[in-house]
Each structure stands twice: as structure tokens, then as C-alpha cells.
Amino acid sequence: MTISLIQKYNVPGPRYTSYPTVPYWEEEGFTNDIWKQTFIKSFQESNQKEGISLYIHLPFCESLCTFCGCHKRITKRHDVEHPYIEAVLKEWQLYCELFPEKPIIKEIHLGGGTPTFFSTENLTCLINGILSKAEIASEHEFSFEGHPNNTTRDHLQTLFDLGFRRVSFGVQDYSEKVQKAIHRIQPFHNVAKVTFWAREIGYTSISHDLVFGLPFQGIENIIDTIEKTKSLSPDRLAFYSYAHVPWIKGNGQRGFRDEDVPKDDEKRKLYEIGKNLLAKKGYHEIGMDHFALKKDSMYTAFEEGNLHRNFMGYTASKTQLMIGLGASSISDSWYSFAQNEKSIEDYYARLEQNELPVFKGHLLSEEDLIIRRHILNIMCQFATSWDENDLYFQELPKVIEELREMENDGLLVIQDNAIIVTEKGKPFVRNICMAFDLRLQRKAPQTQLFSMTV
Missing domain, CATH: 1.10.10.920 (Arc Repressor Mutant, subunit A)
Incomplete structure (x- = not known):
């Protein structure tokens, strides 16, 4: 190259x-009634055939990572957990009232924010509340994003007992200098600990998220990170390009200078070296930025032509209908998209009016x-x-x-x-x-x- x-x-x-893409949605003319119509149409076409997917956004984090582009709320107050869970369950109830029959859930993904910010008690309340109004597909896939610094063995065991078999841990890079720049101090032994716990408990797919192009990141950092990653043998990997967009993310990406971020051929060299190393370690490229061992379901889906991509990223469990629950979540009926209120306060206010908290969307032509x-x-x-x-x-x-x-x-x-x-x-x-x-x-x-x- x-x-x-x-x-x-x-x-x-x-x-x-x-x-x-979201900036090109035609919001004029889109209404909640239009969303409901396409949502019900899609449900009737697909529920019995393949089930539905749920993405649940859990937005709280105890500290800000400067590489992150997700909608989040930084707080150390854990009394925010229970009201938020109650709100998500109320939103789910509003959807359940629209279903012409009992939903069959094929996929649940907990994203954030930091899902493991929440206690095991509140996560249990959330999942049990969702499943109490649904059936579970025979070949379902439940997954969550875990922060290695605060994911406990109890988190892993509790979610496993609730049906979760896939977990993704955010790693990014093991260099202390890079970690300081992105405000994500995360020692290797923390990642190793949660990875070993997940494997011991019985998770069938463990994923690590790595990022190239981070501030101060060099070739030696990429090599070291991938060597350490291989020693833990996650089943799949995301090897993302760092999106340096400070005009969108504001002060969150102003903790370092623009010149500290690798660019152009320098950044692409980090990717090429990383990609070649991953290939030597037995990881196969599947889709953009994603790699998997042959034993992983993502690899099988890619080989069989069943890989799917939606607002959650790549998934081996394709469904026509995906419902996003929680503040800022995006739903997809295939025929239209709908995004929830971004701020938690606006999200709560809409639910208090017994309304689906959708604030914008797009009807596909x-x-x-x-x-x-x-x-x-x-x-x-x-x-x-x-x-x-x-x-x-x-x-x-x-x-x-x-x-x-x-x-x-x-x-x-x-x-x-x-x-x-x-x-x-x-x-x-x-x-x-x-x-x-x-x-x-x-x-x-x-x-x-x-x-x-x-």
C-alpha cells in the first residue's frame, strides 16, 4: 500500500x-405514528421467523475516556441506577402494548456508557423485567460490554445465569502513556482477570476491543498490545480506527494536542502491522475492523454469508427488527429508524407522559x-x-x-x-x-x- x-x-x-447515515435522515414528516406503523409491520413479518433484537443503552460512567464517542453521563452516584432501570422497563412496557403477539427475543446487547456500572441486583431486575414479557429464541445471543476495571466475577456469573454467553471488554492499548492520554488507566492484569473469569464461568465468546491511531501510540505499542492480547486468546477482536473528532466531542478530546495523534500513512502503518500480526495469531478478518478465530460464531456467520451490521455494529444474529431502549438508543424496523431523546431528563419526561421517547427518525424510501x-x-x-x-x-x-x-x-x-x-x-x-x-x-x-x- x-x-x-x-x-x-x-x-x-x-x-x-x-x-x-444519521446526518442525512429526513426528519421532516417523520412522526411517532409512522414509527409505530413500520415497527408493527416489521414485527409481524419477522417475529415468528427470526425474533427481534434489543439494544439497551446504560449510559453511566464513573470517569470520562477521551477516545469515547458514546452518549454517556459521568457520575459516581449509584443512586441513579434504579430510576433508570425503572424507566427502561416502562419504555419496554409501552412497546409490549403495541405487539400483536408475544415477542420472541433473539438478541440482547447491553451497551453504554458502562453496563457494569450497574449492580448485579439492578441488572437482574432489568433482564428479568424484559424477559417476563417475552419468549426467548432457541438460538439466542445475549451479550454485554464490560469495563475490566469494574467488572466483578459476580457481574459475570449473574449475567451468565440470566442467559448471557458473550462479553466484550474494552482494552484499547496497554501503553501507560497512551492510557494516561485517553484517561483510561487499565493494567493488563485487570483484563487478564476478567477474561479468565469469563472463560471459567462458561462464556462461549469473549471479545476485546483494540484501537489504533490513539495519541502517542507507536508501532511498539501496537505490537505489545497484540502480543498481550494473544496471550489471553479472546475469540474475537475489534481493531478500530480512533476517530479524532474534537469538533463533535468538545473538551473530551482536548486533553492532548492534534499533533500527538498519528495521521495518514503513520496511522495506516499501525493498522497494517496490527492486521498482519493478528493474521499470524490465527485471527481472520471479517468485515471492517473485526477479526475472529475460526471457532467463533462471527467467523461462521461471515463464511456462510449471514453476517449483519446495524447500530450495534457487526452481529452474527440478524433480525429485521431491532428495538433500542434507553436514552439516545436508536431503533431499526428496516423500513424506518427512530432515535430516543439523548438527555436522560428528556427521556424521563417523555416516559412520564406515557409516550415512546422517540425524538427523531427517518422513513426509508x-x-x-x-x-x-x-x-x-x-x-x-x-x-x-x-x-x-x-x-x-x-x-x-x-x-x-x-x-x-x-x-x-x-x-x-x-x-x-x-x-x-x-x-x-x-x-x-x-x-x-x-x-x-x-x-x-x-x-x-x-x-x-x-x-x-x-
């Missing part, structure tokens, strides 16, 4: 956890649905085709012409009715998706909305 390619394609671009499938194919399978009539769209010839230059650069191969991303092109998959993003093509942003693609 040449420096010129990196400089050429390192532009702001979406990560495509949805299409259209027929064109959106076609483009969405192409982008999902590229993100999940590194290929897409249009031999089926329902995947052809009017601007496709123009998109193909735009992709010619990427083909000349060796990033993809264009066939009669398909494109295939090459090994060389995988780091640029966001750029390839951008060629299909008609909303982005028609209205380029006037200010920088997205992180850099490289």
Missing part, C-alpha cells in the same frame, strides 16, 4: 452502521432500501451484486463509473453484475460504500460531519 493511496482516500466518511442492501453487502461480505432486479437502481451506471478509479488502484474488481473488494481494498471499504451513498453524493456536507476513513 502506497502513501499516495492513503493520502488520496483519507477523507471524512461514515462508518455505515446505517443507511442513510424504496431507493434507500436498495442502497442499504448494497452497503450492507459490501460491509459484511466485501462484495455486492445486482443480478437480481430488485437491487438495480437508476444511478448504478454512474456509481460504477465512479468506482473505476478505485478498480484502477486495485481496491476492487468490477464484473458484469457485481463488484468484489480486493484484499488491498479492505482498508478502504468505507470509501467504496461512499460511492453508493446517493444522499452523500447529492448533498456533500458543508462542514466535517464524519471521522477520516483512514
